[in-house]
Amino acid sequence: MNASLEENKQRIPWSFLLKVFLLGLVTIYYFYFQSELKLDKRLVQFIDGLSAFLIVSVILSILRFLIIFLYNTRHSHRPVRGNFVLGINRLTAILNVVFGIICLMLAFGIDPGKFITSMTIVAMAIAVIFRDYITNMISGLIVMFSEQLSVGDRIRVGEHKGRIIDITFANLVLQDEEDDIVMVPNNMVFTSTFMNLSAHQSSLFSVRFELPLSVSIHIKELEEALKMSLITHPNLKIKNGTIELKVTEIGKDYVKYKIDLYAISNSNRMHRQLENEILKEVLKFESIYIS
Incomplete structure (x- = not known):
């Protein structure tokens, strides 16, 4: 079973419930132990950073749920594209990581704005070094939200042919006619000959x-x-x-x-x-x- 099918299954949102529970604990601690917090500046910074991350993460989870629910409702009359749901999940994960890093800086008393400004040159160097991976990731997001293909489609990209079983930030994961798994960089969809063999008659x-x-x-x-x-x-x-x-x-x-x-x-x-x-x-x- 591929990753996209697993992510589309209805299951108990344990991570969401855990974040709500932790946010409740942090809120209770913040209001009932204010006197202790005033004595420890580092603890205040840590709790501020943790609470900020939990609030943002909970909001992202709720928005993710609403978007997927509305999408499924709107397309209830036809098969739902698994890669759209996959794209929403992956985009939420990216935003969680970004906000997590920012909140971690807040927890350690680092001003994110000043840090990003001071790291501009380093960030540019990193962007150049990891240019291929970054463009692959952007291409992967475009593919996930594109109507041109979906998980389960049979496609031909360049010399590669097979059925899409997963879409990651780096690759399209294809299962070819020999049941071998082929990793095709997402960029190839936009830079080489691409054919969706399932667009009309998949049989x-x-x-x-x-x-x-x-x-x-x-x-x-x-x-x-x-x-x-x-x-x-x-x-x-x-x-x-x-x-x-x-x-x-x-x-x-x-x-x-x-x-x-x-x-x-x-x-x-x-x-x-x-x-x-x-x-x-x-x-x-x-x-x-x-x-």
């Missing part, structure tokens, strides 16, 4: 093979043999009851073919099984005419 798949010229003259017989084998296949949807072989290349002593078919689902595993069955039929047919 479409292609089988490619080649035959010797001596066998290719019997192409009509091959089409009929494949039709008889596949027309009643429970995992295929044969349109108009016909199987059409397309010639993609003619060589000196061979011909390459392609056949486009529709499965009953967009499962990569099912597509591979069907392709294997079709190629076995082709080999069986080829052995008859070669022998």
